[in-house]
Amino acid sequence: MQYTKVLKAAAILAILALIVVILVYARPFLVPVTFAALLAMLLLPVAGWLQSKGIGEALAVLLSILALVAFLALVIFLVSWQVSDIAANASKVETRVREKYQEVQQLVAQEFGISPKEQQQMIETQQSSASGKMSAMITGFLSGLGTLLTNLLLVLVYIFLFIYFRGRIKGFILRLVPQERRKKALATIHESQQVVQQYLSGLSLMIVCLWVMYSIGFSIIGVENAFFFAMMCGLLEIVPFVGNITGTILTLAMSLVQGGGLNLVIGILITYALVQFIQTYLLEPLVVGAEVNINPMATIMGLVAGEMIWGIPGMILAIPLMGIARIVCEHVPALEPYAYLIGQEKKESRWKKKAGEFAEKIKALFKRKR
Template sequence: MQNPRLFKALAIVALILLIVVALIFGKPFLVPLTFAALLSMLLLPVARWLEGKGVNKALSTLAAITLLLVFVAIVFFFVGWQMSDIASNTSKLQQTATEKYEQLKDFVSEKLGVSPQKQDQLIKEQQKSSSGKVSGMATSLMSGITGFLTDTLLVFVYIYLFMYLRTRLKGFIIRLVPLTDRGNAMTILNDTQQVTVKYLSGLFLMIVCLWVMYGIGFSLLGVKSAIFFAILCGLLEIVPFVGNLTGTALTIAMSLVQGGDMNMVIGILLVYGFVQFIQTYLLEPLIVGAEVSINPLFTIVGLVAGEMIWGIPGMILAIPLLGITKIVFEHIEPLKPFAYLIGSEDKKEDKGFLNKIKSWFGKGQ
């Protein structure tokens, strides 16, 4: 080969393409495995604490998984409770939705010159063209629910096995590297696990804080089923940029359907802006930390790539996986420039303010 640099570049491109192809075709297998790996790292401190109290590994692992199941059950309970409240007012919602629909038709007729009769005709034609797809959508929905339940069961099985066999899995990874590099490999594994736990636990605490703030804000505004929309907005925060906008848009849409006016819409937007300010400048720096901070460019690139490769699960996993990749790159000398590329700059102007807040909490200890 006359040009070794060109050959190396082509080899890297080919390797990236092979990895992408493997990720796409391996989605049914890799998505539950990845979720389980991240959640097992989150639950590992709980299992270790119980083992330090004399509980054997099997029982401590089951106890940690039970804790996760209890949390999920509580969230589903509150969501189901609020959804049942929404369902009990279905007739009133239908009446309000019909009124809003008629108002929208009048607005389109007045501003765009399309008569209500023409609008009804266009909608009927659209319904006829899509009527044959209803059965297909129902079949896809049922298969999707079945697949979700199967993947959920697999995730919990994988979590148990990852945690129970963690020593053997760690030993296997260490044995893959030469003796001279095993110290660095141990450092990478430990740092990755610690940073992942800090990020996921911080994300969990941040979501709880968002539930409280959204719940208080929506309740004060008089939003019906405020707890449901607070939980929804908080959970959707696991997808940066897209999640918070989607949650707010759904809250506004349902508030209008439930009879809300423009004052309520403005109030929801103000609550959203206030919560985002608190999240960006207080919660994320203080609770989540900067160890896995990714700059906005690669955050968006990661979200787009994750959606293209794994769909919605890919968007949820994109930021944690990018953060882990950044940690690994920081410990391998040839890859440090890439860690710098995808990382974010520390906001020096915020450090004094944040340290002052941290000192307030430290004084009471």
């Protein structure tokens, strides 16, 4: 009996190791497919609504994809517009960076006894050793850009195929389970689609709301290129926990480089705290609605594992994939302990509960008006 348990545990570990190996080595294929599958779930209601208006299935799918492309193009245009605005002031920023650099040189000379001339010689030595790598870095960047464009095209093609052949994909999944469990399998598919749709649509609306709030806050306290940093903080929200903090740190660093003082730093921190409060206690219940219900421990471990396996795409995909995994585990009796391990009970604080009730009242009011 004990020997059987050991074999079972060893088999599970071997399967997990094999899955990780497949995920790592099949990354070029799996990452675009996974992005496409999640975005296809997001666009399913749009394609269905267009079909209900009498538009053919293929054209409805194509129009929904074009709507997604138009939204992404708008975001890229806004970011490019802000970057060009920053580039126009590059000489001003360069002057301030040089001033800060000279201040640091003087500080190092006073504290460590290394003269500015010796510091410059050390930097030039490092630059000469790194100059040979510059051409390789440029080549790698251009190669990476080409790969990114290819993957974007693949994602769009996969989205079309996933939505157009969704009936066949669903039929394939149902044929994998016994007849008596197909009703539960259908419920699992429907719940997974619903969670992904609510998460992605809520996240998109959340990012727009963050753009507005950060833009107002940064403009009031006097951050240069406030809209650019607001967009950056909002877009980084796609990586939970890490994104907002990273965006705020970059905003602080650039503001200091641009000549900001202590008052500006305090203003940025206060803005971040206020936005986080509004996001947690008002926007999440109102905009996001149903959550993926993954506890913080599993979330952080999932983000770290996603980054180790798939890099930044893995961090972006970790939360929705864990949400789907939790739903699947909940519907499979043998896997229920894993759903319990990564999930969490909906225990809301008093403020969050009131915010949720307020959100439900607003949603009900909009439904009545319709």
